[in-house]
Amino acid sequence: MTVTFKIIDKEYIDAIVPLVQKLNGNQVSNHVLKQRFLEMFSQNYECAGVFNGEKLIGISGLWFCTRHYSGKSVEPDHVFIDDAYRGKGLGKLFFEWIYNYAKLKGYESVELNTYVNNYPSHKFYYNQGFKILGYHFFKKL
Secondary structure (H helix, E strand, O other): OOEEEEEEOHHHHHHHHHHHHHHHOOOOOHHHHHHHHHHHHOOOEEEEEEEEOOEEEEEEEEEEEEEOOOEEEEEEEEEEEOHHHOOOOHHHHHHHHHHHHHHHOOOOEEOOOOOOOOHHHHHHHHHOOOOOOOOOOOOOO
16 A cells, blocks of 8 residues: 545545545535535645545645644644554554644644544544543534
């Protein structure tokens, strides 16, 4: 297996959307997801990919901002590694790449959200040195 990590251009949305669908269980249509991703790419958003050769096997959105409590911060979002590639240490390697990428861009901290019932992710993020600072609240308008 030859694994590489790189930023994915917005022209490749059609490769990103199926992985996001797997993560979220088809809660949002492909059409709506494509529209949302196009808008996200116009904001402080990038998408990083994990590739096995030419095949996209994992993704993470990266939101860049400055916050009063953390300084220049990157927020990994919709992190997903395809089922067939889990348990091989790729998540750890991917996050090391994300940390280095963010540092090269001048960012100093990482924060993220994860679903309450996604227990495997909790263990992973604890092992990566993350601490829980609060609760994420959501309200649909």
